[in-house]
């Protein structure tokens with residue numbers, strides 16, 4: 001049984017991916033800030049043996065402890081899907097322009113999205129070096145904002161999501177010798193609470209303000225991100241590494 005650790009696993013995209021992984025037959029560990037909510041989410045997944053744990057992706061010591069707990073109590077993690085992230089201020093969400101962007105926001109957002117991705121990917125690398133697995137996979141989560149400079153998000157978010165692409169490519173080269181593939185998913189606007197936050201809306205929904213720019217004419221569904229993650233995690237996805245999988249309705253083609 002392959003074990004998958006899904007960080008940010010109670011959020012819109014993380015939970016959809018956790019559900020998909022469970023239906024793909026993996027044992028899923030939902031890792032998120034609140035351990036009780038993570039446990040509750042894990043209990044809704046198809047099949048047995050899934051777990052929820054408290055996890056803080058931006059805290060080095062807590063990440064190390066959480067990996068250690070999973071590896072010793074459950075087994076070696078074959079798939080890390082790292083969805084934990086935050087939007088911060090700036091862009092449409094708050095109307096704060098670059099000239100007014102704060103260093104505090106920069107530190108918080110890059111501290112979780114970039115530094116946190118580094119911490120989690122590094123911990124997975126350390127665990128797998130100590131105890132190799134077959135078909136190891138790391139899936140990071142960038143964003144259209146990291147590719148285009150952000151249509152609705154602030155400078156720290158865009159920069160942090162560009163950093164995720166650099167981490168992904170460096171890790172893909174480094175971890176190839178361990179047989180681990182490392183790929184990024186770059187979502188466009190997907191219908192989750194974070195999109196509602198980015199668009200300044202209170203509810204989730206399809207209130208994206210730039211629908212006309214999306215060739216497919218709609219925002220995406222969390223399940224459509226989960227489908228990409230499922231492919232990247234699969235054994236047959238083993239010849240794809242260092243790639244960025246765009247799931248953006250055609251909003252950005254390159």
Ligand SMILES: NC(=O)c1ccc[n+]([C@@H]2O[C@H](COP(=O)([O-])OP(=O)(O)OC[C@H]3O[C@@H](n4cnc5c(N)ncnc54)[C@H](O)[C@@H]3O)[C@@H](O)[C@H]2O)c1
Nearest residue numbers: 008010011012013033056057084085143187189190192194
């Ligand atoms: N929804 C979109 O349109 C969209 C687009 C591009 C990229 N993304 C990225 O996808 C990922 C998931 O976003 P989402 O839309 O599901 O957002 P979401 O807000 O629904 O979920 C984010 C999850 O991360 C968790 N989290 C926050 N800080 C954490 C921490 N320090 N440690 C562990 N977990 C933490 C939250 O509790 C939440 O469950 C994020 O990295 C986001 O930047 C989303």
